[in-house]
Amino acid sequence: MTSPNPSRPVRRFFRVLLPLLALLLAFGIGLLWPTLHRPALRLNQDSVYPGARARASWSEADGGVIDVRPETGQAHTLLVLYPGGLVRPQAYQWLGTALAPLGVETVIVRFPLDLAVLGTGRADAVIRRYGAGKTVYLAGHSLGGAMAAQYVSGHAGQVAGLILMGAYPAGNVSLKSQTTLRVLDLMGEHDEVAKASAVQDGLTRLPAQTRLVTVRGSVHSFFGRYGPQAGDGPPTMTHAQAEAQIVAEIRAFLLGQQK
Template structure:
């Protein structure tokens, strides 16, 4: 009697091909998502210098993580809470807090999960409670951070003295036009093609009537933060230092105005 040994079944060719395609699709998806999921290290002080400015900077895990920038030799009489742009590390705005410190401004830059302000629109609540200490509070935001700052204020009227938008505008379903006591400074880069000037101007219809729109001459979207060039942005016609001087002067005058 002859015994028969069963042959191992070979994978069918279409199954192997499908497996390879799935692996390739997974690798491609991970490649696309990696810059978002893997955020660069948060390092303070590497790109925050500003002429004649003196400030102390520290990282705090308080309220989900913030960069706290305080004046040196000058009392901190005002608080600025800042929402970074989408996928921009918070230290990219450390320069601005350093520049404003000599005028008595304490700047608290909020860190968001995945560096997206949409993941924590209401973070200003706990930050203001912890840091305001009875002082006037201003809320600022760049790009997506500005849109989310406006959205926060749409449901929290009277929370702050002023809003500062940098290359940003309220979303189409958000309006602050009824908040007549809210002061707003709207900074627009002359050659910004990320936050298109036409969209920024259209956003004025959803802001209080007294909103001040200022064009930062020669500037682009990426000049509001120190994070390098940005895809889809325009071409600047001034140096970054020249643009930063305009930004600082306008924000300083807006915050310190009595």
């Protein structure tokens, strides 16, 4: 009678386990690949705005920024912009172009893996490099807006104002005590990523003088130019129409014409 070979069950176990582990590894890489492999950063690919022109350049300084400035003349205002999560910074170059004729220099920050949570304090170096002699504002879209609010909460008096686009402060962040801080809070009418209920709740952690504006017919992805976003609502206005309202509201805010 042949004795049982104890190694056979072990071999069978590994014959089943190893393909399963390989499948799980491939699945995990597939999920992480869009985060780990970021698309190329290219200037001027989708930055045209009607009636506006600007000069844009890329700098590796301070972790990497897109600097969008007036085509002629000096800027009197600096807008530091934190992109949304996993959104490439060039998606917001259009906004810098739109604001440049007003004398606004927009510096769009690149974050590691395009996640502002990995570099909340990046505004420090950008303001030091570009802010001399200018009125400084901080803006952010989505996750970038939450991180911009977090930055401002720890740097009272560092900026004149904050612009939130489809964003709200995290639950543990409050700016209520910053009574001189001007805040413009832009909410997409059909935004299903930063939902109206969450944005309204965020108002309880913002200064009393905050101006909340609903961008008619718009959705979460309309604050940038990066295509549709999973989980977002359906728009009832064109992207261009939404951008026109966004620019009009930001222009009035930066020029001190807040209603």
